[in-house]
Amino acid sequence: MTGNRRIWRLAVCVGMLGLVAGDAGAEKQLLWGDTHLHTSYSFDAYLNLNRTADPDTAYRYAKGLPVVHPFHRARVQIETPLDFLVVADHAAYLGGIRHIDTEGIPREGLGWRDRIYARLTERTIRNVVAEDKGMAFFSSLLPEPQSVEEAAASPPTSAIPAAEAMQRSSWQESIRITDSHYQPGTFTSLIGWEWSSIPGGANLHRVVFTSAGSEVAGQFQPFSTSDSSYPEDLWAWLEETSARTGAPFVAIPHNSNISKGYMFPESQSLKGTPISADFARTRLAWEPVAEITQIKGDSETHPVVSPDDPFADFETYPHYIQQNAPPYDPGRGDYVRSALRRGLEIEGRVGSNPYAFGVIGATDSHTGLATAEEANFWGKFPRDSTPEAKNARWRAAGGPSGWSMSASGLAAV
Numbered sequence: 161m162t163g164n165r166r167i168w169r170l171a172v173c174v175g176m177l178g179l180v181a182g183d184a185g186a187e188k189q190l191l192w193g194d195t196h197l198h199t200s201y202s203f204d205a206y207l208n209l210n211r212t213a214d215p216d217t218a219y220r221y222a223k224g225l226p227v228v229h230p231f232h233r234a235r236v237q238i239e240t241p242l243d244f245l246v247v248a249d250h251a252a253y254l255g256g257i258r259h260i261d262t263e264g265i266p267r268e269g270l271g272w273r274d275r276i277y278a279r280l281t282e283r284t285i286r287n288v289v290a291e292d293k294g295m296a297f298f299s300s301l302l303p304e305p306q307s308v309e310e311a312a313a314s315p316p317t318s319a320i321p322a323a324e325a326m327q328r329s330s331w332q333e334s335i336r337i338t339d340s341h342y343q344p345g346t347f348t349s350l351i352g353w354e355w356s357s358i359p360g361g362a363n364l365h366r367v368v369f370t371s372a373g374s375e376v377a378g379q380f381q382p383f384s385t386s387d388s389s390y391p392e393d394l395w396a397w398l399e400e401t402s403a404r405t406g407a408p409f410v411a412i413p414h415n416s417n418i419s420k421g422y423m424f425p426e427s428q429s430l431k432g433t434p435i436s437a438d439f440a441r442t443r444l445a446w447e448p449v450a451e452i453t454q455i456k457g458d459s460e461t462h463p464v465v466s467p468d469d470p471f472a473d474f475e476t477y478p479h480y481i482q483q484n485a486p487p488y489d490p491g492r493g494d495y496v497r498s499a500l501r502r503g504l505e506i507e508g509r510v511g512s513n514p515y516a517f518g519v520i521g522a523t524d525s526h527t528g529l530a531t532a533e534e535a536n537f538w539g540k541f542p543r544d545s546t547p548e549a550k551n552a553r554w555r556a557a558g559g560p561s562g563w564s565m566s567a568s569g570l571a572a573v
Contacts, residue, residue: 213528255330521569
């Protein structure tokens with residue numbers, strides 16, 4: 161990666177939002193948007209009672225139109241419409257749970273064993289949905305206790321028959337809807353997805369988005385955790401896909417606060433790659449910004465890493481996303497403020513800074529509603545939208561409930 165390439169990527173990060181003025185002397189305008197929103201196409205959203213808020217609902221809500229809430233079914237409306245939105249559904253199982261529940265598993269090309277298993281899978285998923293056992297089923301899909309290194313070396317694969325076919329059809333439908341909501345000069349809808357790497361409960365998630373339209377985005381299927389759990393492999397895929405299709409990409413790390421120290425490494429990555437000048441340039445080229453705040457807590461800092469800051473305990477979220485999670489153990493590799501300093505230390509050692517990024521907020525809402533307004537907040541999942549339902553915990557005792565979440569945040573450009 162050359163320095164010019166890095167500058168081009170940084171320009172793309174702003175330019176792909178359609179916010180660059182025609183010339184340097186033109187008047188600037190502050191615009192707001194959400195780069196991280198999940199809809200009913202995300203498996204965990206659908207299992208947690210988002211059956212109706214699809215990408216079309218998400219874009220209509222962001223534009224200021226009234227929609228029906230997926231849980232309590234009341235009419236809801238954003239107070240201040242957004243200027244841009246990225247629907248970033250999980251690439252893993254993209255649209256799969258929704259497809260199984262509403263249409264069933266496609267049988268074309270399946271052998272007799274897979275046909276039998278498809279029937280059993282449909283029955284299981286539909287029973288889970290009908291009996292509202294989605295929280296327990298979702299918890300059963302979370303990483304089991306295992307070392308982060310071992311888990312990353314064996315990425316999860318889908319055992320659902322025809323999973324790839326359902327993911328392909330869902331992707332094509334999602335990008336078509338995204339294109340249909342683009343209004344140049346008024347509202348920018350951006351094609352994106354989430355790469356949800358979480359080996360051994362270490363959150364390494366990235367939201368990936370592009371300025372390309374559906375004609376270009378239809379030439380690839382989003383890179384998912386079934387392909388790899390390593391960020392370096394995601395960057396390599398972005399490099400290859402960008403060269404092949406012409407699509408520019410930006411990847412945004414999020415929830416570094418629960419990464420178990422692996423989001424901002426000091427000397428080598430989880431894959432064992434040394435933090436060299438080449439590594440630093442490559443990472444910064446694809447990840448020029450980081451998500452510093454969202455519904456699942458603040459990733460700026462923590463009292464453990466900033467003991468002299470009386471505000472370091474703002475919106476902490478001490479919950480790893482895994483089964484039988486260990487006690488929360490924050491460190492410098494988890495937080496943006498310490499990463500910025502670590503980046504300077506790395507630059508002094510190898511000559512390049514992998515963490516010279518800007519910061520943004522996003523929601524990571526799974527309701528299909530970009531709700532970062534405190535007085536108009538509809539929860540992380542649809543079932544979190546009423547005071548009574550907020551008491552329900554996602555996982556076993558000690559795990560987060562709806563009250564663990566906060567109305568945050570948005571990206572300002």
